[in-house]
Amino acid sequence: MHAALAWEHGVLGELNFPVAEDADIVVGTNWRRRSRPLAFAASLVLLIGLVWQVGLPVMRKQAWVSQPVIGTVKRSSGGQLSVSGIGVRLAVGDSIRKGEYELTGGLSQLVFENKVEILIEAPARFRIDSAQRLALFEGRLSAVVPPEGFGITVVTPNAEVVDLGTEFGVEVLAAEYSEIHVFKGEVEVKPREHSIEAVRLLTDQATRLDDNSGSPSGIAIAPDRFLRQLNEPRLLYSKRIHDLKPAAYYRMRPSDDGLTLIDVAGGDYHGHIELGSMKRSPFAPGRHGNALRLPGPASEVHAIVPDYPKATNHVLSVVAWVRADSRSRWASIAKNWAPDKEGQFHFGLLHDQGGLEVQISQPDGRSVQAMDPESFPLGEWQHVAFVADGAQLRLYRNGMQVGSVPYPGLAPPDLKPLGIGAKPAGVDQKRVRGPSEFWHGRIDELAIFNHAIDAKTIRQLFETEFRDGFRVDEAQLREVGLVNGRGRPGQRADRRRR
Missing domain, CATH: 2.60.120.1440 (Jelly Rolls)
Incomplete structure (x- = not known):
């Protein structure tokens, strides 16, 4: 209204209107003055929070360290x-x-x-x-x-x-x-x-x-x-395995990093444990001390030895203690075998029939197979072995021969890895395939020999009881120096223990 009258009487230029920017400046200045205490309070709260967040663990640590x-x-x-x-x-x-x-x-x-x-x-x-x-x-x-x-x-x-x-x-x-x-x-x-x-x-x-x-x-x-020890006990069984001079020997002692499978034969052909989806330790109570825990195809836990000494003279032996909790298809105990290449041996369970079986590859590329006609027992420790003696492939379970087949020779050692509890990875029909054929149960005391073990020795290994918790004939213990003539630990055993 005032603007219209001013325009009409020609005095518009004499009027002074407030500038909007100045008003904003006034309002902004007042707001900043009022907000400073609020900003200070917020900063103080944030600072206290940071000090509390950083200082509380320090105080807790000091309190913990002060405890006896x-x-x-x-x-x-x-x-x-x-x-x-x-x-x-x-x-x-x-x-x-x-x-x-x-x-x-x-x-x-x-x-x-x-x-x-x-x-x-x-x-x-x-x-x-x-x-x-x-x-x-x-x-x-x-x-x-x-x-x-x-x-x-x-x-x-x-x-x-x-x-x-x-x-x-x-x-x-x-x-x-x-x-x-x-x-x-x-x-x-x-x-x-x-x-x-x-x-x-x-x-x-x-x-x-x-x-x-x-x-x-x-x-x-x-x-x-319940795992009750991290050290492997000194056993007559392991002493006899060592006396047979294995090329590789896995007692399944828990390693410091929890992922290394230790070779105790002396060649340091250690393996690496792949945990898959399992959250627990891969080590569990075994037949002798500790064992490798293998929950089967659902978790895909297994171990891979990148390389190990292969047989070069057409003879080979493998022994182990194993327990199966189910008979998964082609379940693997130990295999130097891949989807795209057959190595020297394939040791585990037969397809869906679930009996113990072994295959070895011959120089002409074909394989021969020995198998147990009975399904593998579940939930029980079984001593398993196979021996390729240069003429006959023999399969054993609990000290008894359960299968046999002739063979002319063993394939050359062209495939490096050894799978324990699974078949190693490879390429199948131009597709890369990961490890497969997983064991469900436990594997203990796995030993590989590049020579033939006779049937009597296989039987003795099965019948050898272990020292902790089982009676052992003292004459046998004296034979290997584990006790003296009075039935107590002998000096020879004490020297080795140190």
């Missing part, structure tokens, strides 16, 4: 052990203190000041309160308790396990159950619900407590689920 030492990390096999909440990774020789821990991979063996040894298998979460008390939230452990550790207690979500001089295992599946297995001695299991009566377990007894009822229920003991 309870024990040490004795051994590890691919173990990824850390102190929860502070980012401290522990290696062999590091101290163990009061606190919460997490094992995300492999195996870790702890030894406490009271000489109690705890072997923990990942994945696991646990808390150590003292050398006499720890809590297992999730995972699997085995304990060896000497007299100095009598009374050590393992707490689970629904029970307290009190040692009374024993070797035992505990497994906790979070929000489902706890299991206690006694391998030797005695433990008392006290349910967390005080109205439920405690139960005492003796050697070869086990119980389960589910999270719903909390009441113990007797179950079959399962020693094959």
Whole structure:
């Protein structure tokens, strides 16, 4: 209105209108003045948050370090052990203190000041309160308790396990159950619900407590689920294998990195373990000490030896202890064989029939096969072997010959890799194929010889019991220097042990 009148009377130029930019400047200046305290407060909150985020782990670490030492990390096999909440990774020789821990991979063996040894298998979460008390939230452990550790207690979500001089295992599946297995001695299991009566377990007894009822229920003991040692025991069986001078020998001792399959024959023809989709350690209790754990085609766990000494004189022998949990198609024990090229031998189960079989490749490229007419037993350790003696290919199971076929000779050693628990990769019809024909079960004490082993020796190997947990004839032990004439460890064995 004023603008219209001014225009009409010719005085528009004399009017002063406020400039919009100046108004914005005024408003902006006032806003900045008012927002400075808010910005300062926000920055202060952010700074406090950063200090808290960085400083809290430092304070927790200082608190953990200030705790007295309870024990040490004795051994590890691919173990990824850390102190929860502070980012401290522990290696062999590091101290163990009061606190919460997490094992995300492999195996870790702890030894406490009271000489109690705890072997923990990942994945696991646990808390150590003292050398006499720890809590297992999730995972699997085995304990060896000497007299100095009598009374050590393992707490689970629904029970307290009190040692009374024993070797035992505990497994906790979070929000489902706890299991206690006694391998030797005695433990008392006290349910967390005080109205439920405690139960005492003796050697070869086990119980389960589910999270719903909390009441113990007797179950079959399962020693094959709990790894109890990381060292391979000194055995008469392994002594006899060494005496036969193997070209390669895999005792399945857990390696430090958890991924190396160690050749103990002396040639260092080590293998590499492919874990596939498996989260657990590839090592498990075996027929003699430890074994290679192979869950089958679903996980594709296997080992590959890039190269090993091949037979050059047309004779070859392979022996092993194996356990099959199912008969997967063409399941592999050990194969120097690929999709595009036949190597020297193909040892495992026959297609879908599931009997033990072996194939060897001849110089003309054709193969011959010996097989067991019976299906391979499931869930039982079996001693398996084959011998190509230059004229006859013989197949053995549990010391008995189960198949035989003549052959004119052995193919030259043109294929390098050896697959253990699977057939190695190769090219099939111009397509690259990965490892296949996976074993489902376990393989232990695999030995390869570039000479023929006679039937009597195969039988003796099968009948040889191992020292830990089984009776062994003392005359046999004296023969190899493992005991002296009074039935105690001899000096020869002691010298070798050092």
